[in-house]
Amino acid sequence: MNPTTVAAFPARTVDDIVNRAGRSDFDRWAEQVTRCGHCSHPVRLRGRVEHRSVTGRRVAYSTDGEPDRVLLIRCGNRRAAVCPSCSWEYAGDMWQLLYAGAAGGRKGVPETIRSHPLVFATLTAPGFGPVHTTRADRCGPARCRPVQGKPRLCAHGRPTWCTAIHREDDPRLGQPICPDCYDYSGHIAFNWHAPELWRRFTITLRRTLARQNGLTAAEFARRCRVSFVKVAEFQRRGVVHFHALIRLDGPGDEYQPPQISIDAAGLADAIRQATAQVRLTVEMPDGHELILRFGTQLDTQTVNGDSTGELTPEHAARYIAKYATKSAEDFGLGERRTTPEAVALLDVCDHVDRLVRTAWQLGEHPAYEGLRRWVHMLGFRGHFASKSRRYSTTLGAIRAERRIYRQRQAAKDVRELIDEETTLIVSHWQFAGVGYLTAGDSVLALSAAARAREQRKAARDAA
Ligand SMILES: [Zn+2]
Ligand SMILES: [Zn+2]
Ligand SMILES: [Zn+2]
Structure with a gap:
């Protein structure tokens, strides 16, 4: 940090920085910040690890010896606007999951998956006014x-x-x-019903594929399964649309190829037909019926398993993982339940303000019960990322793998403390708070993160 940057902070923050840097345990504090990946709002834990064996009980680790008597761990937030570091980790996990299902050869998915028809599709919302x-x-x-x-x-x-x-x-x-002129209630109704519209789309897609192959629904289910992973993204106008990887498999849990004759182009064609057909009729508070459907701006691209085509499994996985870290926070609404009165105090544009007020009004109607809880999401209550059961591995499995890896790393650090295999390790942890203790600590963590990025970049350039 150069002197001019320091001068830009309030005097109080500068004091915090100087105090932290002057402490004898500063190096250990900096190490903790690095270990939690420069997380923006780390969770502070207080506690100890005890080893119990036949010879007695011994404290192997205690936060009493740590700076501020706490251990910092990642907040794990998915949203880039909340924590860049943890959202990168989340996007990385998503990529692993997506890539395993697109390219195979990892996470329990065989490489033969590359021969299955696979399409990258974007299903948009219709227009509600120019x-x-x-x-x-x-x-x-x-x-x-x-x-x-x-x-x-x-x-x-x-x-x-x-x-x-x-x-x-x-x-x-x-x-x-x-x-x-803009149809605000139609817009909110679309966000609210989007998960149901997607569900209907998957049913219609199965029916379309069955019909094209001259099969009944039951016969189709015995030969083919539609697997997918999808991510919801907010467009600039505040309406959700879906990016999805849709793949055809055979029945069973072994990732067999589908037992119908179809290639990726045929699947893309069926997706286009199904998207155009899906309808959902909903009742609006004024009594009129609104027919919801996807927009005509549909995009389908076949994904090429042999990595020679335009869209490779790598590209498709990266593209969707990127969207997984975005959310309505980009509209300045925060990540919790809110009310029109609270939003009026925020610096949001007129369009978002009207969307919020419309959502609140619609929420009064019995058919939209619960909508008021999702005002901060502009009425979207679905999962931002979801998948069918057999697409590939789960985020939970990927996280567990990393946790084991980190535990092994940590175990290496305390190995000399562990006497014998029969030692029982008991941990006592207590939540001590979220975030850095002072604004000065946040600034130090941020600048350390920036330095780490520069070092990584320099190492990459040198390689
Ligand atoms: Zn974090
Ligand atoms: Zn314009
Ligand atoms: Zn007008």
């Missing part, structure tokens, strides 16, 4: 919504066009051209 957007044509970046024919004002006297060429960081992106 929003500001980035576009490109053959000449490069294009105008947002050019005038079509004779310029026309909407019923609220606003232009129906926008001739701006928006930059990627333009705050208008995703906001309606006219908020009064």
Whole structure:
């Protein structure tokens, strides 16, 4: 940290930094920060590890000897906006899971999985009214919504066009051209019912594949299974869409190939047909029926198992893992239940404010019971990442593997303390809080994280 950066902090923070750095246990504190991966909000634990054997009881480790008498462990948050370090770890785990199911040869999935039809699909939401957007044509970046024919004002006297060429960081992106024309209840209803719409899609896909192969549903189930992993992502306008890897397997638990004649292109075709057919009719508070469906902007790409095609299993896995760390937090709503009154105090744009108020109003209606608990998610209550049972391994299994690895590493450190195999290890842990003790500690942890990144980069460049 150079002197000018220090000068940018409040005097109190500078004092904290100086105090921490001047302590005799600073090196150990810095080591702990490194060990928890420079987590932004580490959990502080207090406790001890005892070894009990026939000869008696001995404290092998105690946080009494640690800086501030605590041990720092990772917060484990999935969201990049909350903890970059832990979200990277989460994205890494997701990638392992996705890649195992796409390429095989790991995590109990055989390499023969590469020959199964596999498609990377993006199912979008329909339009709820024109929003500001980035576009490109053959000449490069294009105008947002050019005038079509004779310029026309909407019923609220606003232009129906926008001739701006928006930059990627333009705050208008995703906001309606006219908020009064925009269908806010339809938008929230879509987010709320999106998990059911996805479920119906998987059923329709099975039916479509059965029909194409001239099979009954029961015959199809005996020959083929649809496995998938999907991630929900919020688009800029605040509506969810799904990215999914969809694969066909045979029956049973051994990742056999499907016993129907179909390739990845055929599967992509069936996905397109099924997506176009899915409908969900829901009742709105004013009594009218709303028919929900996916948007026409559907994308399907076949994934090439022999890694020669455009989209390899590696690419597809990386693409979906990236989305797994995003959330509604990008809209500034935080990660807990909230109310329109609380949101009014936050610095959110008018569009998000209206979405929140609409969700709150809809939540009053019996058909939308529970919606008020999901206002901070703009009405989306589904899992951000989910998979069918046999796609590949689970996140839990990947975490358990890493935990064992870390325990082995830790065991190596205290090996000399362990006398014999019959020693019983007893741990007593107590929650002491979340986050660093002072703003100064956070700053030190952040700058240590930045240094570690630079060192890794330098090592990569040198290699
Ligand atoms: Zn963390
Ligand atoms: Zn625009
Ligand atoms: Zn209007």
